[in-house]
Amino acid sequence: MTTKMTLKERLDLAALDADAALKQLLEGDLDRNGFRREVRAFTLAKFFLTEEECAQAGTDELLELANVSVEKMLRNADKSVKLAEGSTTCTNQSSTDIKKVLLSLTLQRSLGVKFTPEYSANLETITQLADALFDARGKAEFAR
Amino acid sequence: MAIKKHEDIRLNVKPLFLTLYHEYVFEGPCRFGEGMQLEKEFDLHMAAEKFKGWYAQLQAAMPADVVNLLEPVKVERDEQFLTKDEMIEKLAEGSEEVDLYYIGYASRPYDLALEFAMRVGKPCAITQACCASAITSAEFLSRGLEFYPFEDWADATEYMTVLRARKVLRDSKILAATRMTSSVSVSAPDSIIDPEKITAKFGTRLRFVSAHELLDQISYDDPMSNHCTPGRAGLNLTAEDEKGIDQLTDEIIDGAEECQMTREMVKKSVEAYWGINKFLDYFECNCFTCPCPDLCATRRLNEKQFTMCLSHSLNNEQGIPSACEYDLGALVSKLMLQAIGRRPSYMGNCFTSPIRNGVRAPLPKALFFTPEHVDAKTEELGDAENVVLTFHSVPNRRWESFDEVYRPYAVREFARSGFGATFRYEFEADKGQVITMCRIDPTCEKLFVAKGTILTSMGYGETNCSMGVFFQVKNSKDFFKKQAAVGNHMPLIYGDFEEQIIELGELLGLEIVNA
Structure with missing residues (x-):
């Protein structure tokens, strides 16, 4: 008899995938395409999405994928994990904005890169985010 | 030709975006989370995302044959809630050209918006956003300030024609x-x-x-x-x-x-x-x-x-x-x-x-x-x-x-x-x-x-x-x-x-x- 994994268990597995992708980004000698691939893997892991789900969504846009992620989490909600990453202030912020910002800042901090808020907001797709991070590494003006 | 054609008249609308960010890491009645979410950098990035989404909606709602959408002006304030003169001065730059200020918020600097509006005396507007729009409209209207709250962006689009028509009469x-x-x-x-x-x-x-x-x-x-x-x-x-x-x-x-x-x-x-x-x-x-x-x-x-x-x-x-x-x-x-x-x-x-x-x-x-x-x-x-x-x-x-x-x-x-x-x-x-x-x-x-x-x-x-x-x-x-x-x-x-x-x-x- 197979036991269905709880949402927490599935999220924990996804977190391992994210860690693996981040390790590649930090230590791997990646060209641009390789970098893009690992940023994509990291993003999908963080958003708890599969490639098939992305293809079905038909988009590379971070906010739209974040929305798909939120919907998936709500559909799969069980009592194994507290869902909300939190509306962190009583200020009408959207869950999708929070997901995108957390993703971007996590990658920026991990890679020692610092983008302005406006520059970050204009990185709308996984590819744009990956390219911006790839190009910013080692540049003084983007150093954290 | 000195005949000023009415068709050339546009309503000058200036987007005004106000942000509250937190300098320090703490939780409380209006602020909660963990780790990065309580940091200033996170607040500022969230505000930038909020502005981007809001500004895109504003641009889509302001037809070019009715509205001349001016460059947005943004001011950020921390959780001391202190309004400095330089904030008001920055917001008021070019106000003589403005027919309507359109307000957007990241968090809650409502008093800043009010002080600014009382200083320049120009009409302001907002589209419904939980808490923010009703707070702003009531604080403005109760003080006799000209203010237009819109339930939806489509209502704003329609009403810009009315405000422009008023300007046409004035001109x-x-x-x-x-x-x-x-x-x-x-x-x-x-x-x-x-x-x-x-x-x-x-x-x-x-x-x-x-x-x-x-x-x-x-x-x-x-x-x-x-x-x-x-x-x-x-x-x-x-x-x-x-x-x-x-x-x-x-x-x-x-x-x-x-x-x-x-x-x-x-x-x-x-x-x-x-x-x-x-x-x-x-x-x-x-x-x-x-x-x-x-x-x-x-x-x-x-x-x-x-x-x-x-x-x-x-x-x-x-x-x-x-x-x-x-x-x-x-x-x-x-x-x-x-x-x-x-x-x-x-x-x-x-x-x-x-x-x-x-x-x-x-x-x-x-x-x-x-x-x-x-x-x-x-x-x-x-x-x-x-x-x-x-x-x-x-x-x-x-x-x-x-x-x-x-x-x-x-x-x-x-x-x-x-x-x-x-x-x-x-x-x-x-x-x-x-x-x-x-x-x-x-x-x-x-x-x-x-x-x-x-x-x-x-x-x-x-x-x-x-x-x-x-x-x-x-x-x-x-x-x-x-x-x-x-x-x-x-x-x-x-x-x-x-x-x-x-x-x-x-x-x-x-x-x-x-x-």
């Missing part, structure tokens, strides 16, 4: 050619009693000119020898003007389905239009009115062999509201309709055609309409109820925009002797078309608004002041009773703009009389 100047008085004419004493109220209520200014000086200078005579202004250079027509006049005359005749007049007589009416526009340009005006019967009685129009009809039609087609009979009430109403509808307006004598005991009240068979034509139209109308007729002699050749291709028209004379070019238009081609009409009352306090649906024409094949449109309204008895207090001439435009005209009237402080 308008009427060239009022006078003969007997500068308030009401002999033929339109139901017009606005005190023209100064037009300026006081709407900001529309008036420039008065003697109709005799105007008539003197609609001529090719020596500009230094005009009768009313001897020795002063006038705006008389020149040889250069005549080239344009000839061209326009030929265009009008060649473009007509029928032209019943001689070229010479059409040209005289075009000369009147040209001369009037020279005065509009010189006086920097973009609206026009002139008395008709008052001026007719001087016999000078007969001598000059033109009436004002063609001038009014051509002006309206070009986006210059132009009204007959020195009816300032009709003129301001046309200005409102054209500012909202962005299309030419018509005006005419307006009366209902009721059916009582199965018999339609007789249409006037004297003065304007031939008995044969009246009989034919009465039969055509049959037993249609709630019918109203508006007729004059100033139809347009375009009805849905100021650059629409001209629709089919005819040219016929006003006077039986053959002068006074008028356009004729077959309104039956637009049967079923919804029209919106409005008229300001003589006290300049009420605005009559109604809608109708076109049935048929009156007077296409006739001459004189007989070009009319029959339309159906909700209830002609109600229409009649409500029209009784506002006056005879009823300006109208094609299209359903009733709601926006009502909103404009309310914005201008007018009591709405809706039939």
Whole structure:
């Protein structure tokens, strides 16, 4: 008899995938395409999405994928994990904005890169985010 | 050209985005999370995302033909909630150009928005956002500040047209050619009693000119020898003007389905239009009115062999509201309709055609309409109820925009002797078309608004002041009773703009009389 994994268990597995992708980004000698691939893997892991789900969504846009992620989490909600990453202030912020910002800042901090808020907001797709991070590494003006 | 066209006027809207960020890491009643989410960098990135999404919605909601969206201004403030002078100064830069500030927030700097608005005294707006919009609207409105909350972006889009129309009225100047008085004419004493109220209520200014000086200078005579202004250079027509006049005359005749007049007589009416526009340009005006019967009685129009009809039609087609009979009430109403509808307006004598005991009240068979034509139209109308007729002699050749291709028209004379070019238009081609009409009352306090649906024409094949449109309204008895207090001439435009005209009237402080 197979036991269905709880949402927490599935999220924990996804977190391992994210860690693996981040390790590649930090230590791997990646060209641009390789970098893009690992940023994509990291993003999908963080958003708890599969490639098939992305293809079905038909988009590379971070906010739209974040929305798909939120919907998936709500559909799969069980009592194994507290869902909300939190509306962190009583200020009408959207869950999708929070997901995108957390993703971007996590990658920026991990890679020692610092983008302005406006520059970050204009990185709308996984590819744009990956390219911006790839190009910013080692540049003084983007150093954290 | 110094004629400031209304179509070029835009509402200057400045996006104003205010952010609260947290300098320190802590949780509390209005702030909770863990790790990175409690840091300043996270707050600022969230604000940037919020601004991007909000600004994209604002841009999509502000149509370029209504709004000039200015560069956004942003201010950030930390959780000390301290408003510094430099914040207000930054927000206020360029405020003299701004017609409306559109507010967006990341978090809760509501007091900052209020202090700014109280300082600059300009209208502000917001689209519904949980907590923020109701807090802001109540704090502004309770302090007597002009503020517009919108439930949805689509509501904002629609209302920008109304705010722009108010600006159009403020930016308008009427060239009022006078003969007997500068308030009401002999033929339109139901017009606005005190023209100064037009300026006081709407900001529309008036420039008065003697109709005799105007008539003197609609001529090719020596500009230094005009009768009313001897020795002063006038705006008389020149040889250069005549080239344009000839061209326009030929265009009008060649473009007509029928032209019943001689070229010479059409040209005289075009000369009147040209001369009037020279005065509009010189006086920097973009609206026009002139008395008709008052001026007719001087016999000078007969001598000059033109009436004002063609001038009014051509002006309206070009986006210059132009009204007959020195009816300032009709003129301001046309200005409102054209500012909202962005299309030419018509005006005419307006009366209902009721059916009582199965018999339609007789249409006037004297003065304007031939008995044969009246009989034919009465039969055509049959037993249609709630019918109203508006007729004059100033139809347009375009009805849905100021650059629409001209629709089919005819040219016929006003006077039986053959002068006074008028356009004729077959309104039956637009049967079923919804029209919106409005008229300001003589006290300049009420605005009559109604809608109708076109049935048929009156007077296409006739001459004189007989070009009319029959339309159906909700209830002609109600229409009649409500029209009784506002006056005879009823300006109208094609299209359903009733709601926006009502909103404009309310914005201008007018009591709405809706039939």
